Amino acid sequence: MNPKMNTHNTKVMNRFDVTSRLIAKLKHEEAVIGGIGNTNFDLWAAGHRPQNFYMLGSMGLAFPIALGVALAQPDRRVFALEGDGSLLMQLGALSTIAALKPKNLTMIVMDNGIYQITGAQPTPAAGVADLVGIALGSGLANSAWAADEEDFERLVDEAMSADAPSLIALRIDDKPGVGTTRRDPVQIRERFMQGLGVREPL
Amino acid sequence: MAIAEQQPPAGQGAGDRSWHGIVLQTLKRNEVSLVPYVPDRVLTPLIKNLHADPFFTTFATAREEEAVGIVSGAWMGGRRGAVLMQTSGFATLANVLASLAVPYQIPLIMFVSERGTLGEFNYGQSLVCRTMRPVLDSLALEHHTIGRLDELEFIADRSIKQAVTTQAPVALILNPLLTGGKVFDK
Numbered sequence: 001m002n003p004k005m006n007t008h009n010t011k012v013m014n015r016f017d018v019t020s021r022l023i024a025k026l027k028h029e030e031a032v033i034g035g036i037g038n039t040n041f042d043l044w045a046a047g048h049r050p051q052n053f054y055m056l057g058s059m060g061l062a063f064p065i066a067l068g069v070a071l072a073q074p075d076r077r078v079f080a081l082e083g084d085g086s087l088l089m090q091l092g093a094l095s096t097i098a099a100l101k102p103k104n105l106t107m108i109v110m111d112n113g114i115y116q117i118t119g120a121q122p123t124p125a126a127g128v129a130d131l132v133g134i135a136l137g138s139g140l141a142n143s144a145w146a147a148d149e150e151d152f153e154r155l156v157d158e159a160m161s162a163d164a165p166s167l168i169a170l171r172i173d174d175k176p177g178v179g180t181t182r183r184d185p186v187q188i189r190e191r192f193m194q195g196l197g198v199r200e201p202l
Numbered sequence: 203m204a205i206a207e208q209q210p211p212a213g214q215g216a217g218d219r220s221w222h223g224i225v226l227q228t229l230k231r232n233e234v235s236l237v238p239y240v241p242d243r244v245l246t247p248l249i250k251n252l253h254a255d256p257f258f259t260t261f262a263t264a265r266e267e268e269a270v271g272i273v274s275g276a277w278m279g280g281r282r283g284a285v286l287m288q289t290s291g292f293a294t295l296a297n298v299l300a301s302l303a304v305p306y307q308i309p310l311i312m313f314v315s316e317r318g319t320l321g322e323f324n325y326g327q328s329l330v331c332r333t334m335r336p337v338l339d340s341l342a343l344e345h346h347t348i349g350r351l352d353e354l355e356f357i358a359d360r361s362i363k364q365a366v367t368t369q370a371p372v373a374l375i376l377n378p379l380l381t382g383g384k385v386f387d388k
Binding site for chain 2: 031033053055056057058059060061063064065066067068069070071072073076090091092093095096099100185186188189192193196197198
């Protein structure tokens with residue numbers, strides 16, 4: 001078995017903690033796309049940045065939206081945070097990204113095996129499918145499980161200088177997000193565009 | 203007309219007044235350079251010419267909503283895009299239209315090759331086609347059905363400009379009267 005696909009030794013981490021660790025590493029106005037639900041709630045709670053985009057629907061599209069940003073701004077690093085349930089809705093996107101090979105895109109999958117926000121029902125993949133194995137099989141060679149927080153930070157550092165898209169998966173606990181994103185889609189979009197230098201404030 | 207003054211891309215003759223030649227030139231003139239698609243037989247010449255023209259980044263996606271996510275992200279990053287699809291693909295988009303394109307005010311430009319009418323041979327296609335305009339109307343989205351070659355450039359050019367300036371999606375439905383459509387013996 002490929003050691004990258006062995007999840008048994010990976011520590012169960014916390015979404016808010018690892019999101020905060022990621023944000024602390026961002027020093028160059030990197031874009032961050034937060035997937036629907038707890039994933040973007042914890043991105044919000046980790047401290048708003050003008051380069052953050054928060055999804056309030058369209059489950060499964062964090063990676064495609066991030067791909068679009070990465071194609072529009074190839075000199076900016078783009079991160080996407082997605083839950084395991086969301087990723088399962090749009091597995092084909094992994095192949096699209098593998099085919100296009102955007103150097104500046106890093107995908108992070110928070111895997112707790114459940115739809116936490118709807119009542120903690122297990123996903124169909126829980127205990128059955130290996131999301132890193134799926135990513136590898138989709139053509140994303142730079143895909144790995146993070147063994148613990150330190151390993152996650154190391155993988156993020158590697159992704160920052162990689163010349164191909166990277167995917168980092170983490171096992172996380174069943175805790176809900178610690179904040180709630182302000183549900184104002186027009187402001188979220190406008191401020192994100194300002195954060196990316198596309199627009200000036202009125 | 204302005205289109206006649208454009209330099210023709212490789213593989214496309216000057217004065218290409220085919221429907222797909224007009225769509226390509228109108229996209230280019232409006233700086234729409236990112237064109238993900240889920241393919242359709244009728245769209246084949248357009249897709250082929252987009253691939254042949256280095257101005258465009260064009261590629262297939264696994265689902266239409268994936269393509270909508272991509273062009274939405276690109277718009278926010280300062281690059282214009284459009285999505286190509288078939289009628290049945292549009293039918294998968296209600297959620298992403300209602301939760302991303304409309305509430306975030308994203309000028310999503312969609313070209314839909316219309317199947318299900320004027321000689322359709324697949325009952326399922328004719329049924330799913332009937333869902334398209336009610337979905338567009340239920341969200342009060344701008345849409346035009348284009349059946350005449352002489353109206354194509356005007357409608358496409360104006361609609362792209364309106365989408366961008368009003369920050370609202372638009373669907374341009376390419377009717378078999380314009381494209382020839384797909385019939386049983388093809």
